[in-house]
Amino acid sequence: MSKSFLMLVTVAVVIASTSAFAVTDQELRAKATAAGLQALPSAPPAPANNPMNPEKIALGKKLFFDPRLSASGVISCNTCHNIGTGGDDNLPTSIGHGWQRGPRNSPTVFNAVFNKAQFWDGRAEDLKAQAKGPVQAGVEMNNKPEQVVATLKSMPEYVQRFGRAFPNETDPVTFDNTAKAIEAFEVTLTTPSAPFDRFMNGNNKAMNAEQKEGLELFIQRGCASCHNGVNIGGQAYFPFGLIKRPDADILPPTDKGRFQVTKAPADEYVFRAGPLRNIALTAPYFHSGQVWDLKQAVAIMGTAQLGVAIDDAEAGKIATFLGSLTGKLTNISYPMLPVETATTPRPQF
Amino acid sequence: MSKSFLMLVTVAVVIASTSAFAVTDQELRAKATAAGLQALPSAPPAPANNPMNPEKIALGKKLFFDPRLSASGVISCNTCHNIGTGGDDNLPTSIGHGWQRGPRNSPTVFNAVFNKAQFWDGRAEDLKAQAKGPVQAGVEMNNKPEQVVATLKSMPEYVQRFGRAFPNETDPVTFDNTAKAIEAFEVTLTTPSAPFDRFMNGNNKAMNAEQKEGLELFIQRGCASCHNGVNIGGQAYFPFGLIKRPDADILPPTDKGRFQVTKAPADEYVFRAGPLRNIALTAPYFHSGQVWDLKQAVAIMGTAQLGVAIDDAEAGKIATFLGSLTGKLTNISYPMLPVETATTPRPQF
Numbered sequence: 077m078s079k080s081f082l083m084l085v086t087v088a089v090v091i092a093s094t095s096a097f098a099v100t101d102q103e104l105r106a107k108a109t110a111a112g113l114q115a116l117p118s119a120p121p122a123p124a125n126n127p128m129n130p131e132k133i134a135l136g137k138k139l140f141f142d143p144r145l146s147a148s149g150v151i152s153c154n155t156c157h158n159i160g161t162g163g164d165d166n167l168p169t170s171i172g173h174g175w176q177r178g179p180r181n182s183p184t185v186f187n188a189v190f191n192k193a194q195f196w197d198g199r200a201e202d203l204k205a206q207a208k209g210p211v212q213a214g215v216e217m218n219n220k221p222e223q224v225v226a227t228l229k230s231m232p233e234y235v236q237r238f239g240r241a242f243p244n245e246t247d248p249v250t251f252d253n254t255a256k257a258i259e260a261f262e263v264t265l266t267t268p269s270a271p272f273d274r275f276m277n278g279n280n281k282a283m284n285a286e287q288k289e290g291l292e293l294f295i296q297r298g299c300a301s302c303h304n305g306v307n308i309g310g311q312a313y314f315p316f317g318l319i320k321r322p323d324a325d326i327l328p329p330t331d332k333g334r335f336q337v338t339k340a341p342a343d344e345y346v347f348r349a350g351p352l353r354n355i356a357l358t359a360p361y362f363h364s365g366q367v368w369d370l371k372q373a374v375a376i377m378g379t380a381q382l383g384v385a386i387d388d389a390e391a392g393k394i395a396t397f398l399g400s401l402t403g404k405l406t407n408i409s410y411p412m413l414p415v416e417t418a419t420t421p422r423p424q425f
Numbered sequence: 426m427s428k429s430f431l432m433l434v435t436v437a438v439v440i441a442s443t444s445a446f447a448v449t450d451q452e453l454r455a456k457a458t459a460a461g462l463q464a465l466p467s468a469p470p471a472p473a474n475n476p477m478n479p480e481k482i483a484l485g486k487k488l489f490f491d492p493r494l495s496a497s498g499v500i501s502c503n504t505c506h507n508i509g510t511g512g513d514d515n516l517p518t519s520i521g522h523g524w525q526r527g528p529r530n531s532p533t534v535f536n537a538v539f540n541k542a543q544f545w546d547g548r549a550e551d552l553k554a555q556a557k558g559p560v561q562a563g564v565e566m567n568n569k570p571e572q573v574v575a576t577l578k579s580m581p582e583y584v585q586r587f588g589r590a591f592p593n594e595t596d597p598v599t600f601d602n603t604a605k606a607i608e609a610f611e612v613t614l615t616t617p618s619a620p621f622d623r624f625m626n627g628n629n630k631a632m633n634a635e636q637k638e639g640l641e642l643f644i645q646r647g648c649a650s651c652h653n654g655v656n657i658g659g660q661a662y663f664p665f666g667l668i669k670r671p672d673a674d675i676l677p678p679t680d681k682g683r684f685q686v687t688k689a690p691a692d693e694y695v696f697r698a699g700p701l702r703n704i705a706l707t708a709p710y711f712h713s714g715q716v717w718d719l720k721q722a723v724a725i726m727g728t729a730q731l732g733v734a735i736d737d738a739e740a741g742k743i744a745t746f747l748g749s750l751t752g753k754l755t756n757i758s759y760p761m762l763p764v765e766t767a768t769t770p771r772p773q774f
Binding site for chain 2: 141142143144148149150155158159160161162165166167168171174175177356357359368369405407408409410411412413415416418422423425
């Protein structure tokens with residue numbers, strides 16, 4: 077083989093391997109940064125008004141897994157925010173007390189600390205405010221704060237643990253502190269070192285060619301206009317159907333989203349942009365949970381929010397990029413829960 | 426103080442500290458052994474027709490925690506046999522598909538491998554036979570074997586894991602193998618080193634004075650006649666109400682126990698003697714789950730099975746001994762479950 081032929085082959089290979097992208101890795105990173113996409117910090121942020129300590133995190137973990145926080149003794153936080161399945165329940169909308177179906181798809185608890193606010197309509201300002209909702213919701217855990225406190229106070233191990241988690245408090249076993257401890261645990265549920273994060277931190281090989289192509293399309297097509305920040309979403313509110321309203325099964329007319337919180341007409345059908353980390357693990361999609369296919373969800377977003385037709389090939393590439401947002405949870409040991417006593421309130425069905 | 430006075434005090438203290446027992450520790454151990462009570466072996470037994478391997482145990486653990494084994498996608502083995510609460514659900518009878526209430530109290534999965542047979546009526550000969558029951562029961566997980574297999578085959582990670590757990594099989598993802606893998610995991614759920622076990626293995630200080638007194642009473646009163654073996658029960662069948670039938674709330678006339686399996690008139694209201702390990706963690710008691718207090722359960726057993734009135738003080742001591750049967754589960758990490766795909770059957774409510 078001649079030397080000039082070899083050179084020609086080399087040039088052709090280089091062209092072939094880069095032709096899929098108009099940009100270098102460094103340029104792609106710069107574009108992503110300019111679009112507001114951020115790598116996950118190595119340590120989770122400290123929540124406001126809730127100083128962390130290891131005792132509080134350990135207590136919160138027990139509470140998160142304890143079905144006795146529900147009136148029935150059947151449903152725990154982990155039922156709908158299952159640590160094993162991406163931090164959600166893989167159902168269209170959650171099943172709660174009495175087998176009632178909740179109104180909206182359960183959002184993942186993973187990295188939720190990075191969201192601007194909690195719930196699809198942002199009605200809870202942080203995770204400790206969020207934690208109080210499902211415990212009391214009739215269609216979820218159907219419990220009452222005083223019943224939760226009576227349940228926890230009936231178990232000496234919980235009383236001791238609250239004392240250690242909230243030192244210097246005279247009556248540490250409260251509903252407020254229950255929510256704070258749950259927040260403390262949930263804050264630890266971050267999934268660092270996703271391929272996207274490693275790429276953003278300088279490892280060019282962390283993402284493959286199709287993921288990079290998907291990332292570029294994600295920016296080019298405008299997805300990153302709403303889905304940005306550390307959580308690639310979860311930072312702001314937008315009307316679902318900004319350009320064209322989706323069908324009623326995907327956007328049911330009865331759920332007016334953030335309007336139900338603010339009562340402002342401009343907030344009709346407004347929802348928090350979904351945080352996209354670990355999205356490949358958390359089908360079905362949208363607040364209504366009717367779309368199971370991530371590619372289809374991408375295409376719907378194109379039509380509804382951007383007014384662009386994202387074809388199947390492009391939607392596939394964007395979905396592949398979204399798969400690079402799947403991170404790993406640190407090893408979670410299953411907690412052994414405190415033992416009930418004679419005074420523990422009995423399950424109510 | 427005179428030397429003779431000190432000797433007198435010493436003698437008095439020795440008498441006081443031993444007067445509660447007629448027997449020495451060594452004699453008590455011998456009595457317990459003679460009554461058929463056994464310490465938990467350090468390693469669980471190998472189940473029949475199901476060779477163990479680490480891949481099979483790891484697969485079984487994922488299956489045990491996976492709610493997608495149920496038709497609804499809501500209920501996993503761990504829902505009713507919660508690793509965090511003594512291997513059961515702390516409910517009178519379990520809540521299953523559609524919020525239906527099951528007919529009997531959920532038995533603990535801990536040490537279940539040591540039972541002669543599974544279920545209150547012994548209708549499953551081992552854990553792999555047992556595992557198939559709740560998955561299909563309409564009031565529990567309400568699923569069908571072919572649907573379970575379709576669900577598992579839809580997830581590449583499960584297909585790979587079945588292949589590794591059942592090497593040399595051409596079609597490893599089967600309902601039979603699902604049950605075998607679950608058995609493999611459940612076999613590991615033993616709770617060694619309970620105070621009773623350490624006492625039986627020669628550590629006199631592992632049980633305190635009241636626990637030892639309770640153990641002696643447990644033997645003297647005849648409890649050990651039925652509750653013996655490694656699991657301190659779970660070895661044989663007896664009529665509930667051998668001497669005197671309990672009230673209908675505790676022994677509902679509609680549930681004829683083992684009779685429903687054998688159709689033999691002699692088996693009417695016959696149940697497997699409850700295995701008593703970790704019983705302090707698994708209230709409420711009996712197959713009907715109507716008794717929450719362990720002391721009360723002991724007293725009922727005295728009247729119903731032994732024809733003796735066990736007074737409150739004695740019942741308290743026996744309950745204290747039963748507390749010495751609480752062991753520790755080895756640290757269980759929460760498993761990350763395989764990701765669903767487009768072909769995964771959707772939840773059915």
